[in-house]
Amino acid sequence: MTSSRSITRLIAAVALAALLVPLAAQAHKVGIYGYLEGGKVQGRAYFAGGGKAVNSPIQVSDGAGQVLGDYTTDSEGNFSFPLPAGVTPPLKLVLKASQGHQASHELSAEELGLAGGKGPAETTDQASATAGRDGSKPAVAANLSRDDVRQVVEQALQAQLAPLNAQVARLAGERAVTVHDIAAGIGYIIGLMGLAAWFMSRRKRD
Amino acid sequence: MHISEGVLPTPTLIAGAALALAGLSLGLRRMEQERLPQVALLAAAFFVASLVNLPAGPARVHLVLNGLLGLLLGWSAFPAIFVALALQALLFSFGGLTTLGLTTFNLAFPALVAHWVCGPWARGGNHRLALAAGFAAGVLGVALSAILVSLSLLTAGEDFLGAAQLILAAHLPVMLVEGLVTAAAVVFLRRVRPAMLAWDR
Numbered sequence: 001m002t003s004s005r006s007i008t009r010l011i012a013a014v015a016l017a018a019l020l021v022p023l024a025a026q027a028h029k030v031g032i033y034g035y036l037e038g039g040k041v042q043g044r045a046y047f048a049g050g051g052k053a054v055n056s057p058i059q060v061s062d063g064a065g066q067v068l069g070d071y072t073t074d075s076e077g078n079f080s081f082p083l084p085a086g087v088t089p090p091l092k093l094v095l096k097a098s099q100g101h102q103a104s105h106e107l108s109a110e111e112l113g114l115a116g117g118k119g120p121a122e123t124t125d126q127a128s129a130t131a132g133r134d135g136s137k138p139a140v141a142a143n144l145s146r147d148d149v150r151q152v153v154e155q156a157l158q159a160q161l162a163p164l165n166a167q168v169a170r171l172a173g174e175r176a177v178t179v180h181d182i183a184a185g186i187g188y189i190i191g192l193m194g195l196a197a198w199f200m201s202r203r204k205r206d
Numbered sequence: 207m208h209i210s211e212g213v214l215p216t217p218t219l220i221a222g223a224a225l226a227l228a229g230l231s232l233g234l235r236r237m238e239q240e241r242l243p244q245v246a247l248l249a250a251a252f253f254v255a256s257l258v259n260l261p262a263g264p265a266r267v268h269l270v271l272n273g274l275l276g277l278l279l280g281w282s283a284f285p286a287i288f289v290a291l292a293l294q295a296l297l298f299s300f301g302g303l304t305t306l307g308l309t310t311f312n313l314a315f316p317a318l319v320a321h322w323v324c325g326p327w328a329r330g331g332n333h334r335l336a337l338a339a340g341f342a343a344g345v346l347g348v349a350l351s352a353i354l355v356s357l358s359l360l361t362a363g364e365d366f367l368g369a370a371q372l373i374l375a376a377h378l379p380v381m382l383v384e385g386l387v388t389a390a391a392v393v394f395l396r397r398v399r400p401a402m403l404a405w406d407r
Contacts, residue, residue: 029210029300051266099373100209100359177257177298185293186250192289193246200239 030103032058032095034079035165036112037158042080043105044166045073045095052077056097063088087112111165207270207351207373208256208294208309209358211302218361222308226288229314233284241282244402248275249286253293256300260383262376269380273347274388276317277328277340278395278402283317284310308358316350328392329403340392344384348377 034043
């Protein structure tokens with residue numbers, strides 16, 4: 001077998017393997033996402049590729065750099081804690097998994113419901129207070145103000161949107177490796193090899 | 207094996223970058239033009255290998271292939287691994303750019319050790335010893351990298367023994383697979399292209 005033919009076969013084998021690998025490939029890293037629901041920050045920590053980050057420490061700090069608390073994910077990788085009052089946005093969640101893996105997620109002012117001025121805890125209290133005061137249904141309808149209706153609707157929306165928020169946060173963080181990435185990488189390697197060969201031949205000539 | 211950004215203190219990252227730079231300059235100087243296709247091919251294989259995931263408890267671990275690279279390339283494993291890691295960071299966001307130097311050293315130095323320790327037998331006359339040397343190179347590359355990564359995490363305040371045990375245990379399947387892959391590569395090259403193994407720099 002001539003040397004150039006066997007090299008060609010090796011390259012072909014690597015290229016073929018490289019094209020098949022994306023079928024099972026995921027960028028290997030940890031991720032964390034969180035969202036606000038009913039006054040609590042809920043979320044999940046995971047390994048891209050399907051694993052759950054169980055019993056992993058999460059540190060919560062706010063925009064002022066103050067550490068607000070340390071929590072741990074449960075056996076499913078989920079976490080949940082009440083949103084502390086008087087938080088300076090953005091709320092930062094930092095996950096420290098094993099083997100040196102780390103990831104973070106930020107909840108902006110809008111996500112925390114702070115942009116509008118009214119915190120989520122107030123909404124819950126207002127709605128339940130209204131329900132307790134009036135006994136029968138028609139009486140409730142008559143005594144509900146525009147504000148009460150708005151708050152009840154907001155709560156319902158928040159509950160409905162929570163799983164959607166979770167999905168969006170997760171998709172934004174995760175990124176599957178595609179054939180394009182692999183082709184790009186191998187292309188760069190071949191290109192660098194060509195550049196190096198050119199420089200080396202110039203050096204030899206001089 | 208890839209440490210995330212923001213985990214390690216800056217002095218560690220600077221030391222790692224300095225060590226990688228030293229290895230890179232030595233590796234580039236000893237690279238010969240005829241060997242370039244081989245270096246590029248192995249860099250590409252290393253680049254792709256990290257996409258092959260194996261489950262290991264809650265986490266997933268990936269193939270490293272630094273043992274094979276070290277055995278075949280010697281000092282040139284430094285530029286090969288550096289280029290592959292840089293492309294992984296830029297294209298997959300896999301690993302960070304600040305940790306690039308340290309990760310290069312953590313993976314390329316064990317490759318070099320595998321070259322020194324296992325190389326002579328992989329090139330030697332005894333076929334059985336060559337197969338064993340190939341297997342040993344694959345295992346040694348991953349095992350030494352695990353120890354260097356644990357040492358790096360020690361500077362961030364993590365318990366060295368605990369981290370080392372965890373990483374080594376998690377990478378046992380990887381060590382086995384890589385030992386087999388490297389052994390197979392050695393056997394194949396001895397029969398088809400012994401010149402590729404004869405690199406002794």
